[in-house]
Amino acid sequence: MARYAPAAAADAYRRAAQAARLSSSVTPGARSFYLEALGDAEFLAGRPSEAATAYLEALRGVRGQPLREAHLALKQTLLEQRRGHYSNALRRASLGLRALNDAVGPEAGAVRAGLQVRYASCRVNQGRYADARRWAERGLAEAEAAHELKAQAQAHAVLHLVEVWSGVPEGEQHGETALRIFEQLGDLTGQAHMLNNLAARRFYAGHWSDALQMFAQAAESFRRVGDATNAANADYNRADVLVRQGRSDEALPLLQDTLRVARAVGDEDLVALVRKEIGRAQSRAGDVPGGLTLLEEARAELARLREPQEVVDADIASAEAHLLAGRPEHALALIEGALAEAAAIHAATLLPPAYRVQAAALFAMGDIAQARTALAEGLRQSSSPGVAHERGFLLAVAARVARHDEDSDAAQLEQEADDALQSLGVVRVPLAEFAN
Secondary structure, eight states: OGGGHHHHHHHHHHHHHHHHHHOTTSOHHHHHHHHHHHHHHHHHTTOHHHHHHHHHHHHHTTTTOHHHHHHHHHHHHHHHHHTTOHHHHHHHHHHHHHHTTTOOSHHHHHHHHHHHHHHHHHHHHTTOHHHHHHHHHHHHHHHHHTTOHHHHHHHHHHHHHHHHHHTOGGGHHHHHHHHHHHHHHTOHHHHHHHHHHHHHHHHHTTOHHHHHHHHHHHHHHHHHTTOHHHHHHHHHHHHHHHHHTTOHHHHHHHHHHHHHHHHHTTOHHHHHHHHHHHHHHHHHHTOHHHHHHHHHHHHHHHHHTTOHHHHHHHHHHHHHHHHHTTOHHHHHHHHHHHHHHHHHTTOTTTHHHHHHHHHHHHHHTTOHHHHHHHHHHHHHHTTSGGGGGGHHHHHHHHHHHHHHTTOTTHHHHHHHHHHHHHHHTOSOOSSGGGOO
16 A cells, blocks of 8 residues: 555645635645645655756745755755656756855754755766765764754765765675664665665675665665655665576566656656666667667666766677677677777776677687687776676686687686686676586
8 A cells, every 4th residue: 555655745846736726715835834745745755857846946936045945945856866867966956055055053954964865866877977076075074063863874875876886895884874874764775776876886896685675675665655766776686686687588578567657757867777787788688689679778768867887788798799699700899899998997897897898709719819808807897896897707707718729727716616606696607618
């Protein structure tokens, strides 16, 4: 029953807002509270267009009230971010901060902190990690000064994500701090978000069984509070792990369900991400032409949404698909561009898989020396605990190269690769020479 509560609440608030519009005794400022509540319910019910309309009408009734303007701008920022409209979200956050230019006091500080943290979160989405860190630290300082616990938790959550994507092993403390504050506040949605984010950390650290369980728990937590969109995000993350384990038959139905939800709620970002992962899954399952079509379409959409990290990931998946199809020269051309872009945006989690595909392509083309160089760099990049997830795959390629050269350490490398891949739960290695 809980999952249907937001829709019922939206219907009730819609009636209340209409009654407020028709009553001459209700001021525009008072009416704005009904409209804000309507926007909140529509947002949670997965109806972003209706929520945007309600928030905009509420905003018109509070012009000249800095705190109310900034408060509504914060909600508009979150809405635009959820829809994948990051430039619009940043613009809304900037307008909210501008409204607070001359505002002082703890309440203003709390809203200002919330806007700064949301700005940081959007910069994470855009792959601008250094800028995201600056905004999150600014928001954390503002939240601490205002004694605003929720904004503090959100700031720690953003800093945790920055360090996950940057491959910094110390990021766990920000995640644990955020979770502890959300628990202190009794914020179930915040706790679910942090469970999802901590699962991502476990994934990149190479603890995939833990990550799968935590993603499933996060999805269920979101469903309990009626948040279908974030439940779908957590399901997407779980499917991503299944694909990388070689379990495409299990991942594809989950991805199709997630795609239906993402389209229903108008989440353009999630639609593109899911289509990217379906493309990867189909390629690994043997349908390379169909997979490549999806990957190319998803890449174009992610580029439009200005998500550089996801664009690079799509390029890595496409290069891998070409490799699976026996086109190492195509794979090499793609992966060299992906490597350059991953280094430029400091996407530490993407470098090991990119070097793995590069090494395999070079090996397939007979360039053993350069393949060894790529493997050495990939293994070096994956030596950090924060990006250990690719090590087994890199060792598998290294073992194949060593076996080809009749190296004495080939058997040891094969055993190390088998042990690492088994610990990840991998049932199929995504390279043509390992396909069974």
